[in-house]
Amino acid sequence: MKHAQSQALFARAQARIPGGVNSPVRAFRGVGGDPVFFKEGSGAWLTDVDGNRYVDLVGSWGPLILGHAYPPIVEAILEAARRGTTFGAPVAAEVEFAELLCATVPSVEKVRLVSSGTEATVAAIRVARGFTGRDYILKFEGCFHGAGDPFLVKAGSGVETLGLPDSPGVPSALAALTLTAPFNDLEAVERIFNEKGKDIACAIIEPVVGNMGVLVPRPGYLEGLQALCQKHGVLFVLDEVMTGFRLARGGAQELYGLKPDLTTMAKVVGGGMPLGAYGGRRDIMAKVAPEGPVYQSGTLSGNPVAVAAGMACVKALAAPGTYSRLEHLGLLLEEGFRAEAKAAGVPVTVNRVGSMLTVFFTAEPVFDYASAKKADTAKFGRFFHAMLQEGVYLPPSQFEAAFVSLAIGEPEVAHVLAAARKAFRALGDA
Numbered sequence: 256m257k258h259a260q261s262q263a264l265f266a267r268a269q270a271r272i273p274g275g276v277n278s279p280v281r282a283f284r285g286v287g288g289d290p291v292f293f294k295e296g297s298g299a300w301l302t303d304v305d306g307n308r309y310v311d312l313v314g315s316w317g318p319l320i321l322g323h324a325y326p327p328i329v330e331a332i333l334e335a336a337r338r339g340t341t342f343g344a345p346v347a348a349e350v351e352f353a354e355l356l357c358a359t360v361p362s363v364e365k366v367r368l369v370s371s372g373t374e375a376t377v378a379a380i381r382v383a384r385g386f387t388g389r390d391y392i393l394k395f396e397g398c399f400h401g402a403g404d405p406f407l408v409k410a411g412s413g414v415e416t417l418g419l420p421d422s423p424g425v426p427s428a429l430a431a432l433t434l435t436a437p438f439n440d441l442e443a444v445e446r447i448f449n450e451k452g453k454d455i456a457c458a459i460i461e462p463v464v465g466n467m468g469v470l471v472p473r474p475g476y477l478e479g480l481q482a483l484c485q486k487h488g489v490l491f492v493l494d495e496v497m498t499g500f501r502l503a504r505g506g507a508q509e510l511y512g513l514k515p516d517l518t519t520m521a522k523v524v525g526g527g528m529p530l531g532a533y534g535g536r537r538d539i540m541a542k543v544a545p546e547g548p549v550y551q552s553g554t555l556s557g558n559p560v561a562v563a564a565g566m567a568c569v570k571a572l573a574a575p576g577t578y579s580r581l582e583h584l585g586l587l588l589e590e591g592f593r594a595e596a597k598a599a600g601v602p603v604t605v606n607r608v609g610s611m612l613t614v615f616f617t618a619e620p621v622f623d624y625a626s627a628k629k630a631d632t633a634k635f636g637r638f639f640h641a642m643l644q645e646g647v648y649l650p651p652s653q654f655e656a657a658f659v660s661l662a663i664g665e666p667e668v669a670h671v672l673a674a675a676r677k678a679f680r681a682l683g684d685a
């Protein structure tokens with residue numbers, strides 16, 4: 256497989272775009288080598304600028320649950336664009352979309368549309384602070400909520416350690432307001448809430464983590480967190496940017512029976528266009544300007560083209576059998592990866608919920624940040640490149656989720672598992 260055109264483009268890109276990419280993880284730093292540039296996607300398949308074809312298990316990091324260029328979404332986009340791409344004024348489709356979102360995710364009584372997941376999480380935190388009058392937030396180690404300042408904080412060694420900025424440019428005074436706890440550890444949350452609960456506006460969590468690779472919540476963990484939040488008057492914010500409309504039509508909150516105070520969404524809800532949303536309890540959302548004093552705005556918010564794509568996507572997901580099919584495909588891949596790794600003598604742990612999946616290169620269970628960090632990233636890098644060579648595009652990092660789309664059929668599953676057989680064998684022989 257040749258990548259001459261991709262390499263030439265990457266060389267040009269590096270001269271004019273920081274790191275050659277418009278979002279860091281695209282640059283293959285986690286696996287080595289140069290990124291692949293794509294020119295086309297159709298259904299489950301991607302074609303790169305050199306003409307190589309791949310089964311896509313990234314799906315643009317989650318949005319493409321229906322596959323690339325899904326015809327009803329493309330039609331909806333074209334039809335909306337012909338009527339004008341933006342008005343900066345209300346349109347009927349926004350109202351219809353808000354009604355559809357509230358009907359699909361019952362904890363969301365009122366919703367505000369934005370243009371990305373980061374905008375949604377940043378706004379949700381501001382609203383939580385504005386509503387409670389408290390300044391601290393709690394997040395969980397290894398969870399990612401976008402590139403907003405309050406989230407670029409990593410855990411110190413102890414759970415009570417105050418946040419340290421993870422990136423230059425985030426003032427330490429702001430980072431200090433972000434507390435962190437390990438995922439899947441309720442006692443740690445209890446300790447933090449007992450000490451500081453009265454000053455904490457909200458706890459924000461990925462219900463199923465995708466951003467440390469897939470971490471599965473232990474039975475009772477999310478329900479326990481919700482109960483602790485209620486006890487301490489801390490708002491429970493579910494970041495469903497990855498899980499919304501993916502794990503169930505009503506998201507992880509439907510799957511696990513949760514009722515968050517606020518929910519953030521993006522990715523699938525926008526059908527592959529730049530669209531995010533945050534919403535929740537009516538009394539909390541009443542704080543958002545112009546109904547209330549908490550300011551948040553966007554020139555392209557509720558953009559009619561993005562709304563048309565989102566509407567087409569969310570409506571398509573109502574088809575009977577959607578989520579049982581995703582579960583079936585996910586299970587085939589999970590069992591297939593595990594069997595091929597075992598046959599090749601390569602120790603792995605496969606974590607999966609529905610159509611989100613990660614093959615960790617470690618024999619140990621992976622359930623939090625510390626256990627995920629034990630995975631052998633060099634081995635993952637070799638596996639990634641072997642899979643790429645065989646025509647399978649995986650997320651270029653051990654610490655990201657692979658996403659299954661509805662465009663994948665039995666032939667694609669067979670293609671992926673045949674590639675995995677070769678890739679694991681090459682690792683086993685090394």
Ligand code: PMP
Nearest residue numbers: 371372373399400401496497521
């Ligand atoms: N929250 C979660 C859980 C995410 O996975 C992401 C992006 N991967 C974000 C927020 C940020 O979304 P965006 O990239 O659309 O800003």
